[in-house]
Amino acid sequence: MDDLLQRLRRSGLKVTPRRKAIIELFLQRGGALTPSDVYDGLRSRMEKCGLPGVYRNLDTLESCGVLFRFVTFGGERRYALCSSGSESGHHHHIVCTSCGKVGDVTDCHYCDGMPVEGFRLVSHIVQLHGLCERCEEKENRLKPKIRNKS
Ligand SMILES: [Zn+2]
Ligand SMILES: [Zn+2]
Numbered sequence: 001m002d003d004l005l006q007r008l009r010r011s012g013l014k015v016t017p018r019r020k021a022i023i024e025l026f027l028q029r030g031g032a033l034t035p036s037d038v039y040d041g042l043r044s045r046m047e048k049c050g051l052p053g054v055y056r057n058l059d060t061l062e063s064c065g066v067l068f069r070f071v072t073f074g075g076e077r078r079y080a081l082c083s084s085g086s087e088s089g090h091h092h093h094i095v096c097t098s099c100g101k102v103g104d105v106t107d108c109h110y111c112d113g114m115p116v117e118g119f120r121l122v123s124h125i126v127q128l129h130g131l132c133e134r135c136e137e138k139e140n141r142l143k144p145k146i147r148n149k150s
């Protein structure tokens with residue numbers, strides 16, 4: 001938590017009660033959340049907060065590297081905590097398609113400015129989807145049961 005608040009301060013941003021509450025919510029849920037998940041989560045714990053305000057705060061937290069944003073296959077916008085932060089260097093994120101668990105991926109072969117297939121790379125967004133250990137285990141456990149039923 002302190003490390004995450006530190007990232008806010010280092011970017012010259014104030015630690016407001018609302019920003020703190022959003023970070024706490026992400027720590028509690030431990031996965032990726034949609035802006036409306038955050039909205040619902042905040043409503044139950046503190047004073048009313050509009051959805052536009054939630055979007056604004058999420059964008060602020062993204063800009064300082066506390067959160068990162070990604071888009072699901074369904075085109076839904078989600079946010080999750082970045083565990084290592086931008087100061088740990090260039091990295092991307094992998095998201096479990098089943099439970100929303102997030103991991104950092106430091107293995108990236110692109111660097112902006114490099115030539116790629118007759119282009120010069122200006123920016124890149126890499127989004128990785130996977131199945132986390134726990135969900136894969138769960139799936140493997142379910143498989144034989146399904147077979148027994150049929
Ligand atoms: Zn990260
Ligand atoms: Zn999972």
Ligand SMILES: [Zn+2]
Nearest residue numbers: 092108110126
């Ligand atoms: Zn990269």
